[in-house]
Amino acid sequence: MPDFAIGVDLGGTNLRIAAVDIDGNLLETITTSTQVSRGRDEVIRELCDAIRGMAAKYSQSRKWLGAGIGVPGIIDKRTGLLRESANLPGWHEYPVREEIEKQLGAPVILENDANAAALGENWLGAAAGMDDMLMITLGTGVGGGIVLRQQIWHGMTGMAGELGHMTVDPNGPPCGCGNNGCVEQYASATAIARMAKEAVDSGKAPDLAHISSGKAVSARHVYAMAVRGYEPAQEIFQRVGWALGILMADLVNAFNLHMYVVGGGVSAAWDMFSPALFAQVHRRSTVYGATAPADPRTHADGSHMGRPTIIARAILGSDAGLYGAARIPMVASEVMEKTHLGAQGIRLNKD
């Protein structure tokens, strides 16, 4: 039987735990709530119980490679502390890894959730089998994960891939991070709602106010109206695509990867924003598209030196982070094998 690993997606709303084998087969999933009211300790206890149960059950017939845990926030990879998490209030500066390892009696690997999602799409999703790719995740905020040589690129302190705070327009809307014009201010669900409110307040989009029946306009409302052909809503998604296209062209020029994946909840509106995205990428990137045929760097087939640069939607949806988290110990195990350290599988202390 193929080896397996356990992936955990510790989100602000749900806690999901899955056992996945190295061929990508899902053996089992558990989903519970991570409501703040249940408390951090209760969530950690449940998480450890689930990992312990799955590990015991499947390691009778397979080698357990370990557990990877995707967390929404900034992790200090050295200490395993959760430095900041907008979606997990009360977990600030919490030694997540230490607590889990203490209760579980086995080592685990923490990872930022956007990084885990990128690894998931690289393993089983839109960019399956590609050596190098990156993923932009459009949710409440905008996150990113970069995969080079099939491993997450962490940078010096684990802060690589903070793509949501790259600048689209230096004089654009202020961002909570202190910058102006971050892509997050154009392409997150929050930004879409803000742009809708601005359109309503300026009197340009009366029907957007109508559909939300007095409540705040949500990104979903705006999308629904755009699909129905309502132009003020469509213009908001053109702005989303414009900003993403500028970001994407920058990323193409800097990294020259084979594939760039757009995921997260807002990517459901791909049909509405992607034309504007591609228009900007064609115009602003050195290798993508055929907008400047006089430029020998750009071939007429939209590729560079015969190899296409692919920009596409993610395909795993909310499972990307879960699969990616399970993939992390598999990658670590592969690296250990390559460096001749061997990989004997992980055992719980009580074994």
Add this chain to the structure above:
Amino acid sequence: MPDFAIGVDLGGTNLRIAAVDIDGNLLETITTSTQVSRGRDEVIRELCDAIRGMAAKYSQSRKWLGAGIGVPGIIDKRTGLLRESANLPGWHEYPVREEIEKQLGAPVILENDANAAALGENWLGAAAGMDDMLMITLGTGVGGGIVLRQQIWHGMTGMAGELGHMTVDPNGPPCGCGNNGCVEQYASATAIARMAKEAVDSGKAPDLAHISSGKAVSARHVYAMAVRGYEPAQEIFQRVGWALGILMADLVNAFNLHMYVVGGGVSAAWDMFSPALFAQVHRRSTVYGATAPADPRTHADGSHMGRPTIIARAILGSDAGLYGAARIPMVASEVMEKTHLGAQGIRLNKD
């Protein structure tokens, strides 16, 4: 005696060839002109003669690891064709590598000159000994080179590190690449001269017209006037720093490297543009500086999780590309040794 390699810097004006040992000691340098009038074939012949001479001379007592050749332009790494070179007219689509290898009777490695310069600064310059760094080269244009794990990051088709065409302002000045607001339109010597001309034409900088005595204002003129305290000239360099700072913040947010080096001729004006650069990086990057002490990602000492992000001037000047070119076969040899393919040194066919 330590092993050695040969580096070639094939510039638009000069051809420089150096034998360098693996400890970074310069054994010998030859510099000649690459004037267009001499013709491509003559330049290649001279280049091969020089490599052959140095290889024969020093390989009597040392192992020759090969030759690396830095070229200003876009190289197809697979075929060794020079696809485009603004500084080497007449070399377009020329099979540089094949020609050299044919005449020399030994394999050589071609590299983009900005990539070679980055590797040089990583080996013996400002970022010596660092695993991961990147370099922005400010010359006639703006180039870039990215070094990850002490190797040049090429991307899929060798186009990674085209940092000069990353967008600073989506509505900025048009660029020859088809984009608007590329950093090259703010921070190259060409851009500085253009901004000076604009200032003169608008009547805002009469003294800039004066110093150039009727000829076009050069970046050097503008710098000389800025040093003397002439405000319109200083404002131009503030614009240079503003654009570089926005670019740098994007690169910090995407890559999270330990060090970012600014080189090339325009970097001589570091004192004039770097304050504006740092102001933008502080404001716009997630990990650099101490502008937002309430943000736990940003530590008061200007570092992230105790590790500083360093942005500094290059220190090797025009030698960076030459040393970097020599370093390329050394890196290739180290990789071969690690992968147990062995590295026996390279011999000329006639041996």
